[in-house]
Amino acid sequence: MPADAVGTGSTDQRMQRALEGYHARIAAEREGVPVIEGHRHMAIGPETGQLVNLLARALPRPRILELGTSFGYSTLWLADAARAAGGHVTTLELESAKSAHAEEQLGAAGLADRVTFLVGDALQILPGLAGPFDFVLIDHWKDLYLPSFEIVLPKLAPGAILAADNMIRGGGDGAGQAAYAAAVRATPGMSSVLLPVGTGVELSRYLPG
Numbered sequence: 001m002p003a004d005a006v007g008t009g010s011t012d013q014r015m016q017r018a019l020e021g022y023h024a025r026i027a028a029e030r031e032g033v034p035v036i037e038g039h040r041h042m043a044i045g046p047e048t049g050q051l052v053n054l055l056a057r058a059l060p061r062p063r064i065l066e067l068g069t070s071f072g073y074s075t076l077w078l079a080d081a082a083r084a085a086g087g088h089v090t091t092l093e094l095e096s097a098k099s100a101h102a103e104e105q106l107g108a109a110g111l112a113d114r115v116t117f118l119v120g121d122a123l124q125i126l127p128g129l130a131g132p133f134d135f136v137l138i139d140h141w142k143d144l145y146l147p148s149f150e151i152v153l154p155k156l157a158p159g160a161i162l163a164a165d166n167m168i169r170g171g172g173d174g175a176g177q178a179a180y181a182a183a184v185r186a187t188p189g190m191s192s193v194l195l196p197v198g199t200g201v202e203l204s205r206y207l208p209g
């Protein structure tokens with residue numbers, strides 16, 4: 001889907017410019033021009049970006065958690081929602097060079113104060129995060145979806161929304177995603193549906209009894 005086929009919901013020009021910059025760099029990357037040698041964006045894309053943006057901005061002062069910052073494309077969509085709704089994003093990335101690039105881009109978009117960038121292994125960092133979280137985007141390595149979910153579940157606020165990416169394609173053999181979907185759907189209080197948006201999003205809402 002072309003990047004201009006979705007609106008952004010944002011009227012902020014720096015957000016628009018940052019988004020255009022990402023789309024240009026991602027297109028160049030496909031032509032063999034990497035931003036950082038050996039690393040790829042693997043970004044959620046404009047449709048899924050729009051989806052998480054509109055969901056997160058509908059929440060009051062959302063405390064947003066992102067697993068898998070990469071170059072910050074999805075972080076930009078989330079941070080724009082955080083600004084609109086008075087919230088904040090905490091984003092986790094294993095690779096420090098990618099996180100640094102993301103921080104630079106979000107700064108240029110005027111969104112630096114909306115994001116806390118954490119570098120390291122999500123499975124090590126997550127137990128130390130207090131939460132609660134109102135919105136979680138899960139988009140790091142697929143075998144980590146389930147163990148991350150198990151750590152995050154007790155930190156979810158009532159009514160929290162989870163969006164997991166690459167649930168239909170784009171993430172290996174699908175075993176990690178299948179294990180995640182099965183666990184989410186078996187969790188009491190969790191409603192969940194697979195959306196054919198982008199590479200597939202498992203969208204879930206947690207309302208414990």
Ligand SMILES: C[S@@+](CC[C@H](N)C(=O)[O-])C[C@H]1O[C@@H](n2cnc3c(N)ncnc32)[C@H](O)[C@@H]1O
Pocket residue numbers: 041042043044045067068069070071072073074075092093094095098120121122123139140141144
């Ligand atoms: C699919 S990419 C994320 C794309 C990003 N959400 C976007 O849309 O722009 C997955 C990212 O997860 C990161 N990652 C992999 N294992 C991780 C871990 N254990 N903890 C934190 N991040 C991890 C990778 O380095 C990679 O940048």
